Amino acid sequence: MTREYHPQTLAAAIGVATDRGHNAVSPPLHLSANYFWRDPEVKPEYDYSRSGNPTRCQLEKALCELEGAARGVIVSSGMAAIDLVLNRVDPGQTVIAPHDCYGGTHRLLSARAKKGQFNVLFVDQTSANAFDEALLCRPKLVLIETPSNPLLRITDIKSCAEKAKAAGAIVVADNTFLSPVLQRPLDLGCDIVLHSTTKFINGHSDVVGGAVLARDAALGEDLAWWGNCTGVTGAPFDAFLTLRGLRTIFPRIERQQTSAGEIVEKLASDERVARIHYPGLKSHPGHEIAAAQQTGFGSMFSVEFAEAVDVLQLLRNMDLFTIAESLGGFESLVCVPSAMTHASMTPEARATAGISERLVRFSIGLEHAEDLALDIFKGLDAAANNASLDASPLLKRAC
């Protein structure tokens, strides 16, 4: 397909009516493990599903078009995507990652570093000084993840990619939180963009999957080689469902983002809210960078509630928001990071990262924004001790 089409068109139209076997309009699901050769000397386009599969290839092509990549690999999870790119790093070389990266990424990098597979340095990438200092160790690979989870901190992709490349590193961006609908890291100087397609790309909370997409075809080929070699490539059925989910990614994200903005605005004026972390707010420290490098502010935000709010009660008293980890699906989700997604961090590490026990993360789905806002306020009414909102800390301790 030509790049002259709008990305919305690409997401909807890629692979439609291309079936050579039976003229299927929707690309068929090819579950076969192997493919026959018409002649022992003529290798077919596909021979074995670990190395290549037509259904997986459709998804790969669609994601490459949307991210502006030359070649991609569809893998079995977001973690498999991260692990696949780590094959580019040798013992003795260094990986730089954000100190507040996805917990599973932190665990994977730490575990592999502990085995001596490479060195890892976790840095605050929103601090130019800290990042510059880390680059002095000439890393082989720099991983960027923005916005961060759960505080939605914003890293300047263009500036970090430029500096990291000048230091000789491969620059990889985890674009899971925004998807190519709202951010295209390859256009901002990264070499590789990866996804947990479990989140916005599939968007229906029924597949765990991942994707690695390279701007350069040779780098993409190398990653595909490793994908086949290690066997982390994704299942065809997962790719089929993910492509089906991808068809509606634009309308989904546009709707979810509009709703998130409306809900944030309603919450912002409530006295039970101490702070909202949403890059769309002018008061957010990353607002300017987000406005420059993103085409929208997304549908994720987190809220620090006032001390008078019992956040666990808040969660228990909402009906529409499901208490669950993960994000980016059609259904609205809520979690308390300190007790759920980030529970494995020590209290000290959480304090350093700024994740308090009163922080609640919201992933806005496709329900009506008014219903969702009312649901949060209903939860708040049940969870807030309104009488103590104005009380002095001393008084609070007494009662």
Ligand SMILES: *Cc1c(COP(=O)(O)O)cnc(C)c1O
């Ligand atoms: C969920 C997530 C991952 C891990 O993906 P899985 O599909 O769960 O393996 C990686 N990075 C980010 C930012 C995520 O949100």
